[in-house]
Amino acid sequence: MNKAYYAVIFTSILSKEAKDYDQMAESMETLANQQPGFIGIESVREQIGITISYWKTLEDIKNWKSNVDHQLAQKLGIEKWYESYKVRICKVEREYEFEANL
Amino acid sequence: MNKAYYAVIFTSILSKEAKDYDQMAESMETLANQQPGFIGIESVREQIGITISYWKTLEDIKNWKSNVDHQLAQKLGIEKWYESYKVRICKVEREYEFEANL
Numbered sequence: 001m002n003k004a005y006y007a008v009i010f011t012s013i014l015s016k017e018a019k020d021y022d023q024m025a026e027s028m029e030t031l032a033n034q035q036p037g038f039i040g041i042e043s044v045r046e047q048i049g050i051t052i053s054y055w056k057t058l059e060d061i062k063n064w065k066s067n068v069d070h071q072l073a074q075k076l077g078i079e080k081w082y083e084s085y086k087v088r089i090c091k092v093e094r095e096y097e098f099e100a101n102l
Numbered sequence: 103m104n105k106a107y108y109a110v111i112f113t114s115i116l117s118k119e120a121k122d123y124d125q126m127a128e129s130m131e132t133l134a135n136q137q138p139g140f141i142g143i144e145s146v147r148e149q150i151g152i153t154i155s156y157w158k159t160l161e162d163i164k165n166w167k168s169n170v171d172h173q174l175a176q177k178l179g180i181e182k183w184y185e186s187y188k189v190r191i192c193k194v195e196r197e198y199e200f201e202a203n204l
Contacts (some may be wrong), residue, residue, distance in 0.1 A: 007192055009109060009154060011144055015202070042113055044146040052111060052152065078200055086199040090109055090192035097188040098180055100117065 005039060005092050008061055010051045012085035021081045028073050035064050054092070061089060107141060107194050110163055112153045114187035123183045130175050137166050156194070163191060 014021060025043075032038055032053055037060025043051040055061045064070060077085070116123060127145075134140055134155055139162025145153040157163045166172060179187070 007109075007111060007190065009111070011154075042150065042152060044148045044150060044152050046146045046148070048144060048146060050144060050146050050152045050154065052113075078202075082200060082202065084199065084201040087197060088109065088194045089196040090194050092111075092190045092192050094191040095189060097186065098184060099186040100180075100184065 006055045006058060006061060007090045007092050008053045008055065009088040009090060010049075010053070010085060012049045012051075013047070013083045014045075014049065014081055015083050018081045024073055024076065024081075028070060031067070031069055032064060035067065036060055038064075058089070108157045108160060108163060109192045109194050110155045110157065111190040111192060112151075112155075112187060114151045114153075115149070115185045116147075116151065116183055117185050120183045126175055126178065126183075130172060133169070133171055134166060137169065138162055139165075160191070 029041055029043070032041060037056035039054035039056060041051065041053045043049070053064075055064070065074075131143055131145070134143060139158035141156035141158060143153065143155045145151070155166075157166070167176075
């Protein structure tokens, strides 16, 4: 790995009625993609949801958090969609991977 | 947050035939729970799987990686279960959470 980067781990439980959530989640993912410093995103949901977005710097994460459209989504999330969530800002210190010879 | 802790982000794609995988994954989760420094684990799978385990120190993560039963699971994972995976060792630098007043 050439340089440290950052991960935002977002774990959440949705309210029983989470109308329009999927649409907003999708549009936030598209919007995140367009932000400076965005590296990638991985998202999976069963009983709980885990979304991890990767960013070049802490400043990029701060800017994304304060993005106007994202702010609105965060507000609606608290009002309508989430029963609970937790955000962890992490520094990726080391990584390794495996790929099968298909 | 009182003290920094660590997250191991494990993202994976399973092979088409991942017989006995669920059973091994479950037993590894139970075993991880018994290790020194273990804080918690969150795991979700759709097309991709994300498992995040949380640990007090990097030393705890190293010990868990070299646990004998876990080593066997890692070997079988490479031979049989995973099409690909990626491991990221992260330092959790900041966190915040929300809980709805139910």
